[in-house]
Amino acid sequence: MLDEFLDYYRAALVDRAWGLTHAQLQIQLPPSDLSLGKLLAHMALVERIWFQVRFDGDEMPEPWSSLDWEADPDAEMSAAEAMTVEELLTQFDGSVDNSRTRLSAVDDLDQLSERTNQEGEGWSMRWILIHMIEEYARHCGHADLIRQSIDGNTAG
Numbered sequence: 001m002l003d004e005f006l007d008y009y010r011a012a013l014v015d016r017a018w019g020l021t022h023a024q025l026q027i028q029l030p031p032s033d034l035s036l037g038k039l040l041a042h043m044a045l046v047e048r049i050w051f052q053v054r055f056d057g058d059e060m061p062e063p064w065s066s067l068d069w070e071a072d073p074d075a076e077m078s079a080a081e082a083m084t085v086e087e088l089l090t091q092f093d094g095s096v097d098n099s100r101t102r103l104s105a106v107d108d109l110d111q112l113s114e115r116t117n118q119e120g121e122g123w124s125m126r127w128i129l130i131h132m133i134e135e136y137a138r139h140c141g142h143a144d145l146i147r148q149s150i151d152g153n154t155a156g
Helices: 002-017 036-055 075-080 085-104 125-151
Strands: 112-116 122-124
Touching: 002 036, 002 085, 002 125, 036 075, 036 085, 036 112, 036 122, 036 125, 122 125
Parallel strands: none
Antiparallel strands: 112 122
8 A cells, every 4th residue: 555655646746747848847936946857856866765775775876876965965956957858757767666676575564774864773664655655745745836837737
């Protein structure tokens, strides 16, 4: 059920961006500087951080590992501004596919992550799934408002 809710929100985010041009994906709804393109890039990164880096303990993959995070704490969002619609969707889909593969290898949702928090505690896969649902739900709300401001679309 957790996996299904997460997939629902993944699809909802892509739905908010579907059919838009590169320019439309860059539109921001003041006072926020978020755009649909930035949200897609951010969630592609978040997928990799939680499933690949934190849970499985792998190193951060490209294209994120070579970004200058000290100069730009939102480097994935800044990079999104130069990406085409196809590049953004391909990056997002690749991250989601990677997460699904990693989740399918987990036998027990109470299994703890390889990496730990500052207190030395791991995250269970159950906690990660719930966190990801929360993260997507919040950003899908942003995406709803941005999409409505672009073309009035409120479907979803």
